[in-house]
Each structure stands twice: as structure tokens, then as C-alpha cells.
């Protein structure tokens with residue numbers, strides 16, 4: 159009796175685990191996820207319209223970030239970062255304009271401000 163109960167409950171347990179796994183796999187199709195992850199495509203012209211301290215977008219490594227809310231917290235003096243608002247700033251970000259990369263923590267912060275991808279020039 160105990161043995162039967164054990165076998166049945168173990169079987170039911172694994173069926174539920176497998177079922178949930180399949181459901182989440184089907185529920186989250188890759189294509190939809192990718193489209194969401196990419197966000198809107200921003201042209202260089204549109205990027206350039208966001209070049210003010212309170213309205214600052216930057217393109218870094220193919221993505222576009224709205225850094226307006228973050229800039230006041232950036233540890234460098236403002237004049238080091240602000241000139242990059244509205245621009246393609248990968249090189250500046252990669253080197254901090256001093257030949258040294260940002261800490262991994264900066265990359266984590268950056269991800270939170272992503273709003274889209276930089277549109278390819280035609």
C-alpha cells in the first residue's frame with residue numbers, strides 16, 4: 159500500500175514537473191522574446207535629438223540607452239559624459255575616454271536603461 163502510494167505520487171510529481179517545463183517552453187517562444195529584447199530601432203538622426211542633460215540618449219554597442227535618469231548619479235564630472243548625449247558613444251564607454259574599461263557593475267547598470275537598437279544606416 160505504502161509502496162503503491164510512493165510510486166503513484168512519484169509518477170504524478172514528475173508528470174507535473176515535466177508538464178510545467180513544457181508549458182513554459184511553449185509559452186515563451188523565442189521569436190517573441192527576441193523582438194521584445196531588440197526594442198525599437200533608433201536612427202542616428204533621432205538619437206541626435208536627445209542630446210541634453212535631462213534628455214540624454216546614447217548608442218553603445220549597437221543598443222540605445224536613455225541615460226537621463228542615471229546621469230546625475232554618474233561618478234565622473236558631468237563634462238566627461240554629457241558631450242556623448244545624442245551620439246554613438248561605444249568607444250567613450252569602452253575606454254571612459256581614459257583608456258580604461260568600465261567595471262562590470264557599469265554594464266549591469268547600463269542594461270537597465272536600454273530602450274532600443276541603433277538602426278543601421280542605409
Ligand code: HEM
Nearest residue numbers: 233234238239242247250251254255260261263264267268
Ligand atoms: C559614454 C560615456 C561615458 C564616459 C566618457 C564615462 C566615463 C567614466 C569615468 C571617467 C569614470 C571614472 C570616474 C571616477 O572614478 O572618477 C566612470 C565611472 C563609472 N561609470 Fe562611466 N562613463 C560613461 C558612461 C557611463 C554609463 C552609460 C554608465 C552606466 C549606465 C556608466 C557607469 C559608470 C560607473 C558605475 C562608474 C564607476 C565604476 C567604474 O569606474 O567602472 N558610465 N565613467
